[in-house]
Amino acid sequence: MNKTIAVLAGDGIGPEVMEQTIRVLNTIEKKFNHQFEVLQGLIGGSAYDKFGTHFPEATKFICQRSHAILFGSVGGPVNESHHEKWKNCEKNSILSLRKEFQFSSNIRPAKVYAELKDICPLKDSIIKNGIDIVIVRELLGDIYFGEHRTYIENQLRKAIDTAEYDEKQIEIVAHQSFKLALMRKNKVTSVDKANVLDTSKLWREVLTEIGKQYPTVTLEHMLVDNCAMQFFINPCQFDVIVTANLFGDILSDAAAAFPGSLGLMPSASFNEKGFGLFEPSGGSAPDIAGKNIANPIAQIMSLAMLLRQSFELIEEASCIENAVQKALQAGYRTCDISANKTETVTTEEMTNRIIEFI
Incomplete structure (x- = not known):
């Protein structure tokens, strides 16, 4: 297979975990006899240094001519957020990418590895059957x-935020979730607030209509407040969750607590045509940048998602996922996932072990 990947490493730990991920890509390339053209682009603070903008035209062009985007992370130290280099950096980078390519759905897996149960905040009795959830969020x-709008009325400050959906927006993310369920356990939980909100009533209607096109997939509807409670009472019941932008923002961040570290969580965003951006769920972590201690797994698993969902390279993606699991089973830990902080491996060493298992 010949494919082109836009690689946007970004800031902070982005470049170092991306470097290790490209090593994994090269290993897959050789093992399975593929050819991947990697086009490196600047984004975030690193782009600002050269172009004076966080999302330059040169980077946009690279993305436009690629089959998928592998994204790192952007942003700088909190105490420097007022500097021009970092002001609105995330908004101008990732949100501009979403707008430019009309990424309409975000997919975020949340999996608790059996080998890492000790860093999951939930009791063993709750996670005994394992947690393996994918949240599909409309974007x-x-x-x-x-x-x-914020305004004054009758000498009182008032504010309005309007929520809007049309059926087309909902249909796109519905199809995405059902297709994903077909590759997993054939179950979709649609989360809404249909007992109160008209947008949720429309959401539920459209999900029900689209669900009829996927007869082998079980569809259930759940109110968002109940879903939030079920997350911490019986998270094992969920497989694919699909929900609106606001609810998805909140629930996916809550689910991020399950694995015990953002360094384990990949994500992907797609537009209606299937073009995808793949990135770790965590941030740029400038406090540990350049120390060779960042966990590369989220970035490496983002690559696995790219191979599986954009290139349909199922065996290759599974090979990476299995190698990550074997490295964890063998006891290798970066500092963020180690119960014993004195027995850890570096970013590069963790990648070395993963590559050996590949």
Whole structure:
């Protein structure tokens, strides 16, 4: 297979974990006789240093001519957020990418590895059957994109935030979730607030209609407040969760607590045409950048998602996923996932072990 990948490492730990991930890509390339053209682009603070903008045209061009985007992380130290280099860096980078390529759905897995149960905050009795959830979040509608207004009325400060959805927006993310369920356990849980919100009533109607096109997939509806409670009472019941932008933002961050570290959590965003961006769920972590201690697993697993979902290279993606699991089974830990902080491996060493298992 010949494919082109836009690689945007970004800032902080982005470049070092991306470097290790490209080593994994090269290993897969040789093992399975593929050819991947990697096009490196600047984004975030690193782009600002050269171009004076966080998302330069040169980077946009690289993305446009690629089959998928592998993204690192952007942003700088909190105490420097007022500097021009870092001001609105995340917004101008990742949100601009989402707008430019109309990424309409975000997919975020949350898996508790059996080998890492000790760092999951939930009791063994709750996670005994394992947690392996994928949250599909709609990205282009809802309250984030409606009217936002603050004003004075009758000498009182008032504010309005308008949530809007049309059926097309919902249909796109519905199909995404059902197709994903077909590759997993054939179950979709649609989360809404249909007992109160008209947008949720429409959401539920459209999900039900689309669900009829996937007869082998079980669809259930759940109110968001109940879902939040079920997350911590019986998370093992969930497989694919699909929900609106606001609810997805909150629930996916809550689910991020399950694995015990953001360094284990990949994610992907897709547009209606299937073009995808793949990135770790965590941030740029500038406090540990350059120390060779960052966990590369989220970035490496983002690569596995790219191979599986953009290139349909199922065996290759499974090979990476299995290698990560074997490295964890063998006891290798970066500092963020180690119960004993004195027995850890570096970013490079963890990658070495993963590559050996590949």
